[in-house]
Amino acid sequence: MKPDAVDRALIAATREGLPLCERPFEAVGARLGISGAEVRQRFARMLEAGIIRRIGVVPNHYRLGYRANGMSVWDVADEAVDRLGSEVGALPFVSHCYRRPRRLPDWPYNLFAMVHGRDRAEVERKVAEIARLLGDAARGHEVLYSRRILKKTGLRARFPEERTRCSA
Amino acid sequence: MDALDRRLVNRLQGGFPLSERPFAEIARELGSDEKTVIARLARLCEEGVLTRFGPLFDAERMGGAVTLCAMEVPEDRFEEVAAIVSGFPEVAHNYERDHRLNMWFVIAVTEPREIPRVIRRIEERTALAVLNLPKEREYFLELRLDA
Numbered sequence: 001m002k003p004d005a006v007d008r009a010l011i012a013a014t015r016e017g018l019p020l021c022e023r024p025f026e027a028v029g030a031r032l033g034i035s036g037a038e039v040r041q042r043f044a045r046m047l048e049a050g051i052i053r054r055i056g057v058v059p060n061h062y063r064l065g066y067r068a069n070g071m072s073v074w075d076v077a078d079e080a081v082d083r084l085g086s087e088v089g090a091l092p093f094v095s096h097c098y099r100r101p102r103r104l105p106d107w108p109y110n111l112f113a114m115v116h117g118r119d120r121a122e123v124e125r126k127v128a129e130i131a132r133l134l135g136d137a138a139r140g141h142e143v144l145y146s147r148r149i150l151k152k153t154g155l156r157a158r159f160p161e162e163r164t165r166c167s168a
Numbered sequence: 169m170d171a172l173d174r175r176l177v178n179r180l181q182g183g184f185p186l187s188e189r190p191f192a193e194i195a196r197e198l199g200s201d202e203k204t205v206i207a208r209l210a211r212l213c214e215e216g217v218l219t220r221f222g223p224l225f226d227a228e229r230m231g232g233a234v235t236l237c238a239m240e241v242p243e244d245r246f247e248e249v250a251a252i253v254s255g256f257p258e259v260a261h262n263y264e265r266d267h268r269l270n271m272w273f274v275i276a277v278t279e280p281r282e283i284p285r286v287i288r289r290i291e292e293r294t295a296l297a298v299l300n301l302p303k304e305r306e307y308f309l310e311l312r313l314d315a
Contacts (some may be wrong), residue, residue, distance in 0.1 A: 002231070003230060011219065011223075011230075012223060014222050014223055015225070016222070016267075017220055017221050017222035018221060018222040020191075020206050020209050020210050020213075020221070021206065022189055022191065022192070022202060022206070022282075023188060023189060023275075024190065024191075025186070026188070026190070035186060035230060037188075038187075040186045040187070043186055043223065044186055048227055049229065050224045051226055051227070051229045051230055052180075052225055052226070053185070053224045053226050054182075054184070054224055055183075055184035055222065055223045055224070056180045056181050056183075056184050056221070056224070057181060057209075057212075057218045057220065057221045058218065058219045058220040058221075058224070059177055059217060059218055059219070060216055060217060060218065060219050061176060063215075063216060063217045064177070064217070064224045069270075071265065071272070082305065085305065085307040086307050088307065089289060090307075091304075096302075096306075097306070097307040098234065098236075098303040098305065098306055098307065099303065099304045099305040099307070100301040100303055100304060101301060101302070101304060102301065103299055103301070106299060107238075107269075107299060107301070114234075123182065126244070136240040142267070144265040144266060144267045144269075144272070145263065145265060145266045146263045146264070146265050146266075147263075147264040147265060147266055148264040149169045149261075149262075149263055149264075149282030150253075150254050150263060150264055150273075151254040151259060151260075151262040151264035151272075151273075152219065152260075152261050152263075163180070
């Protein structure tokens with residue numbers, strides 16, 4: 001589905017978040033001149049189409065005690081990467097798992113799996129589990145720990161407002 | 169954070185009810201009341217435990233594009249380059265990482281053809297090379313952190 005003009009207005013109106021009030025959908029609708037029921041229908045359609053991944057909260061993982069964030073990167077044989085990638089992605093502690101192109105000679109890794117832990121030791125244990133799963137298909141790997149978040153927005157698209165926040 | 173905060177954070181990482189009074193529904197599930205749930209959420213947002221509450225949109229499904237980029241930034245230029253890169257509205261996330269390639273950022277745009285343009289502008293402004301690593305396949309994407 002392609003979002004129509006009203007969907008786009010709804011996306012623009014909620015890019016900062018949903019209002020925290022008893023009837024949040026009605027409150028958003030009032031700003032656009034449509035009913036709360038229509039807002040809910042449109043959200044349901046966009047959820048089904050995957051335009052909205054989910055409605056909910058984005059926690060700050062540092063504040064929840066997940067202080068170690070390791071991007072594990074792996075050089076996996078091309079013929080095995082899709083089968084193994086699906087298995088790695090299904091591990092409960094892997095939050096994102098992607099296949100990306102190698103950029104030789106700078107960058108030999110084609111499988112990315114993001115691992116969060118309360119400390120580096122926990123991340124290392126989880127990375128060892130991934131290594132066991134990949135076995136000989138992985139010719140090398142590294143873990144890139146985050147030192148600092150330089151910028152983080154909730155949206156995955158460019159909009160005039162750069163920063164997203166909860167709207168209370 | 170107390171037990172109710174934690175249950176609220178965990179509950180709200182999943183499906184949010186598309187009902188007239190969604191917070192009342194959540195409150196019933198958690199054995200609380202609507203006013204308390206709304207007040208707790210507002211506080212968790214204010215305190216920065218939550219960075220966002222609302223719909224999470226997918227740029228690609230909206231016809232846009234997303235890519236992951238990496239840069240090797242000399243340590244003595246790091247802050248200057250970080251300010252330039254993060255200053256681009258098309259840069260959605262930017263992380264400092266422990267590696268020779270020490271800056272990792274995500275570009276998200278509404279028009280796929282903007283990706284190479286944004287990369288070129290970043291390279292021009294920083295005089296550094298950008299490694300573009302677009303996803304070729306996604307195996308899973310759902311971050312749920314137990315609070």
